[in-house]
Amino acid sequence: xxxxxxxxxxxxxxxxxxxxxxxxxxxxxxxxSIELFEEGMLLTDSCKEILKNTETRIKxxxxxxxx
Amino acid sequence: MxxxxxxxxxxxxTKNIYTVSDFTNSLKNLIEEKFSFISIKGEIxxxxxxxxxxxxxxxxxEKAEIKAVMFRGYKNNLKLNLHDGMEIIAVGDVSVYTQxxxxxxxxxxxxxxxxxxxxxxxxxxxxxxxDQGLFDKxxxxxxxxxxxxxxxxxxxTGAAVEDIINILTRRAPHVKLNLRPTIVQGTKAxxxxxxxxxxxxxxxxxxxxxxxxxxGSIEDLWCFNEEKLINKIFECQTPIITGIGHExxxxxxxxxxxxxxxxxxxxxxxxxxxxxxxxxKLINFKVRFSELLNIIMNNSWQRLDNISIRYGFQxxxxxxxxxxxxxxxxxxxLKKNFQNSFNLKSYHVESIKSKLQIxxxxxxxxxxYSIVYENSKNKIIKSIHEISNNEDVYxxxxxxxxxxxxxxxxKNEKR
Numbered sequence: 001x002x003x004x005x006x007x008x009x010x011x012x013x014x015x016x017x018x019x020x021x022x023x024x025x026x027x028x029x030x031x032x033s034i035e036l037f038e039e040g041m042l043l044t045d046s047c048k049e050i051l052k053n054t055e056t057r058i059k060x061x062x063x064x065x066x067x
Numbered sequence: 068m069x070x071x072x073x074x075x076x077x078x079x080x081t082k083n084i085y086t087v088s089d090f091t092n093s094l095k096n097l098i099e100e101k102f103s104f105i106s107i108k109g110e111i112x113x114x115x116x117x118x119x120x121x122x123x124x125x126x127x128x129e130k131a132e133i134k135a136v137m138f139r140g141y142k143n144n145l146k147l148n149l150h151d152g153m154e155i156i157a158v159g160d161v162s163v164y165t166q167x168x169x170x171x172x173x174x175x176x177x178x179x180x181x182x183x184x185x186x187x188x189x190x191x192x193x194x195x196x197x198d199q200g201l202f203d204k205x206x207x208x209x210x211x212x213x214x215x216x217x218x219x220x221x222x223x224t225g226a227a228v229e230d231i232i233n234i235l236t237r238r239a240p241h242v243k244l245n246l247r248p249t250i251v252q253g254t255k256a257x258x259x260x261x262x263x264x265x266x267x268x269x270x271x272x273x274x275x276x277x278x279x280x281x282x283g284s285i286e287d288l289w290c291f292n293e294e295k296l297i298n299k300i301f302e303c304q305t306p307i308i309t310g311i312g313h314e315x316x317x318x319x320x321x322x323x324x325x326x327x328x329x330x331x332x333x334x335x336x337x338x339x340x341x342x343x344x345x346x347x348k349l350i351n352f353k354v355r356f357s358e359l360l361n362i363i364m365n366n367s368w369q370r371l372d373n374i375s376i377r378y379g380f381q382x383x384x385x386x387x388x389x390x391x392x393x394x395x396x397x398x399x400x401l402k403k404n405f406q407n408s409f410n411l412k413s414y415h416v417e418s419i420k421s422k423l424q425i426x427x428x429x430x431x432x433x434x435x436y437s438i439v440y441e442n443s444k445n446k447i448i449k450s451i452h453e454i455s456n457n458e459d460v461y462x463x464x465x466x467x468x469x470x471x472x473x474x475x476x477x478k479n480e481k482r
Contacts, residue, residue, distance in 0.1 A: 009367070016374045023379030030390050040380055047371050051364065058360050 009050045012043050019043070088165070095163035098170060102161035107133070107172060108180050111153045112284040122149065125284075126157055126172060134171040135159075144176045151285045152186035155179060185285055189292055193319055196294070201301045202322040208306040210326060210337075213345065214274040216243040217338055218267035218305070220260060223248030227281040227310075227331035234335035242339050245273060251280040256290035261299045268303045276303070277338055278320065279310040279331035291318035300324055310334025432465035439463075451476050 019040040022028050028036070085093070109126035116122050120139035125132050135157055137145070149155075159174040196202065217235065221228045228246070235244055247263040250256040260278070267273045278300070280288065290296065291311050297319045300307055306325040311318050314329035321327040328334035378385055424430075428438065439448045440461040448454055454473055462469045 013370060013374070016371075020374055020377045020379040024377065026389060030387070037380070044371065044375055044380070051367055051371065054367075055364060058357075058364070062357055 009047060012047050012050075016040060016043050016047070087168075091163060091165045091168055095165055098161055098163055104158070104160060104175075106156050106158045108156050109133070109154070110185065111149055111155055112151050112286055114149055114151050116149075122174075124149070126155070134169065135174050136171055137174040137177070141175050147177060147179060149177070152189070153179070154186075185289065189285075189319070192292065192294060192297075193322065196297055196319060196323070201297060206301070208304075208325045210306050210308070211274045212340060214242060214339060216245065216272045216274055218245045218247065218270070218273040218276045219279070220247050220249055220263040220267070220276060221279040221331065222251045222281075225281050227279045230330075230332040231277060231279055231310075231335040234332055235339060238336065238341040238343075239339035241342060243272075245270075252283065252287050252290060254290075257293040257296040260290070261296055264299050264303050264307070268305050273305060275338055276305050276307045277310065277331075277334050278307055278324065279334055280312065281331065282313045282316065288312050288316060288318055291320040296320060297323045308334045308338055429465065432463065437462050437464050451478060 019036050022036055023033060023040070107126060109128050109132075111124045112127055112132075114122070114124040120142065122137040122142070122145075124135050126135045127133070137159075147153075147155075156178045157172055157174045158176040158178070159172050161170055162173050163170045200206070219228070219231055221231065223246070228248075232244060232246070235242060245267070247266060249259040249263050251260070264276065264278075267276050280291070288311060291309075300309075300320055300323040308326045308328055309318070309321045309324040310328040310331040310333055311321060312330075317327075326337060328337050374380065432438070440446065440463065441448060441454075442459045442461070444461055446453075448460065454460065454476070456473050456476060458473050460471060460473060462471060
């Protein structure tokens with residue numbers, strides 16, 4: 001995963017689906033699993049951050065509207 | 068010079084000088100006596116039926132007109148619905164209205180004399196233009212929903228222009244209005260209006276044109292039935308709303324325009340959605356936006372949650388657990404395999420042991436054999452060449468040992 005690239009929510013979600021499927025697949029090696037798990041956790045965090053930022057932006061926009 | 072003077076003098080000589088009242092009364096008597104119960108053929112225009120119950124109209128032909136009134140008491144004789152343009156034969160008396168100094172027909176009965184000539188011309192042109200497709204619905208242009216600039220073509224005087232401007236400035240203060248005053252009656256009107264339409268149509272900023280005129284007789288509105296104007300309205304690229312006359316007045320311009328409003332005021336209202344309505348719409352949009360955003364956010368959270376609670380992410384220990392289980396299985400197998408091979412080996416050892424027992428030297432000693440050691444007891448003597456005479460040796464038996472001396476060495480004979 002390139003960190004520099006701006007994270008796209010949709011792409012991240014699709015990657016998360018792939019990761020969790022791979023993790024639940026018994027044939028994935030331990031080394032690969034831990035790497036996937038780490039990537040998954042980072043992606044989950046960034047997705048949450050995107051959602052929270054979006055919520056803040058929405059709230060701000062709606063507030064500006066009320067004023 | 069002289070002649071004129073004479074005439075002047077002769078005029079002065081006339082002793083009989085009328086007052087206005089005297090003259091008008093004389094005229095009244097003369098006319099009313101001469102034209103009692105006469106029939107006049109003509110076309111109705113300026114028809115007016117006020118609440119008083121009397122009916123007023125003008126009876127006219129191409130060159131002249133006369134005022135007419137049918138008083139309430141005679142209305143029972145009337146079997147027709149009167150309208151402008153109707154050609155009738157009016158039966159009644161001519162009377163002079165002395166206070167105002169004009170004559171009028173006091174109508175007692177009315178008969179139809181066929182349609183008026185203007186009416187016939189109207190119907191004829193309507194049919195022609197209709198056949199050419201000028202009134203077809205699919206030619207009607209869509210009116211802009213939120214026009215920002217409107218062109219107004221109407222007379223600069225009269226109620227129509229005031230109504231249109233008042234209504235537009237009240238309802239849609241954001242709309243820029245362009246007024247092009249025109250003549251709206253008579254022979255020059257249609258050309259003026261055509262020019263005005265051209266002017267507005269060339270102005271790219273003008274999104275909509277209102278063509279309006281207040282009420283009037285069929286003659287007054289006639290310019291809106293002229294073929295060249297109808298063609299111009301049809302050709303105009305900018306949408307046109309017409310609001311001509313009253314609700315009951317239909318002109319050919321109305322048929323050719325993109326939208327016909329019953330009156331100039333109605334045209335102004337139809338021309339622009341009010342600012343209030345725009346605001347309401349915007350508020351509606353805002354509500355829908357925030358609702359939609361909420362739904363999108365909730366869906367996104369749910370999607371992320373659904374992935375997060377999958378066991379692949381929820382319990383990383385489970386990931387290792389399966390690996391551990393695998394490892395345990397392997398190590399158990401390893402132990403088991405080792406045990407097996409150990410058992411096999413020890414069995415092998417046992418079997419060798421029992422084989423070895425058969426050749427145990429102690430058993431051999433018991434059977435009567437002896438083992439001869441060197442004096443030091445370290446080395447078994449297996450050959451006569453390993454010892455010499457008088458050397459001390461030990462002889463081991465099954466139940467003890469003998470220390471002795473070699474007296475003679477006897478070599479086996481060769482066979």
